[in-house]
Amino acid sequence: MLFSNSKAKQQPVMRTGFTKYKHINETCEERLTRIEHLFDAYLGIRTQLKKHTIADLDVLLEEQFKATICKTPHPLSQFEDENLSSLGEDEFVTEEDIVRVYQITDKKVIQSLVEKEKESINYGMDQEYQNSLDQNSPTEEDKVASFLSEYKSMSKKDKKELFSDNYKKMSLEEKMAIYDDEEAKFQAQVAAEVYDDRVYIIFESKDGKYVSGQTMQIGLFCALEAMLFIAQCDEMTENDWNLSASYFQQYLEALVWSGWIEDSNV
Secondary structure, eight states: OOOOOSOOOOOOOOOSOOEEHHHHTOOHHHHHHHHHHHHHHHHHHGGGOOOOOHHHHHHHHHHHHOOEEOOOOSSGGGOSSHHHHTGGGOTTOOGGGEEEEEEEOOHHHHHHHHHHHHHGGGEEOOHHHHHHHHHTSOOHHHHHHHHHHHHHTSOHHHHHHHHOTTGGGSOHHHHHHHHHHHHHHHHHHHHHHHHTSOEEEEEEOSSSSSOSEEEEESOOOHHHHHHHHHHHSOOOOGGGOOTTOHHHHHHHHHHHHTTSSOOTTO
């Protein structure tokens, strides 16, 4: 096992949704064993990894995702698409630093990203974040009360369509299971419709060479985000190889999501 006392470099930030649900209940020893396997796989490809310049990312996004560069008006409010025209109001976006606005419109590419994102439904957040969500999750009593309120407001016709003609004889658990299933299908359909049109990627730069900030509009795709995360990271050295550090673990997980290595324990 490798451990280091050195501080991590200032690297790009990625959301923490890259750990499988089945791994959430891992013991510390099990997780470290899995991370060691990912680290071994990383050593085999590490010489191929490099920090990408904006010019490198132009090529990468065009070749892998058929992305095209949009002409960027100043101010951004002149964009016809409100997903871009509203960027100037985003407190996390520095408008004067924006150097690239890409759009991905190829239907096959977007569908591929959507399918990969659906896989991420089987992936969870890190344990600490998951616990914080659990603490704020509604209780079973809250869920029942919410369902009964929704159920009482439904017309007889809607009840028959959703629960069949025998809805009066069905148990509360059966009704809630059907309702939850239909709600999940609806949300998936909405997500597919949202992702169906285009994806925007906005890069900011302080020096004109490397990305200093990034925004994604119309969907946050795990495969695309992981690829950009890896591409923007400084080269890792032996001083960074701390297998117990959450950042380096996240880096290895992102290598899996972006297709560089495989998680043999999946």
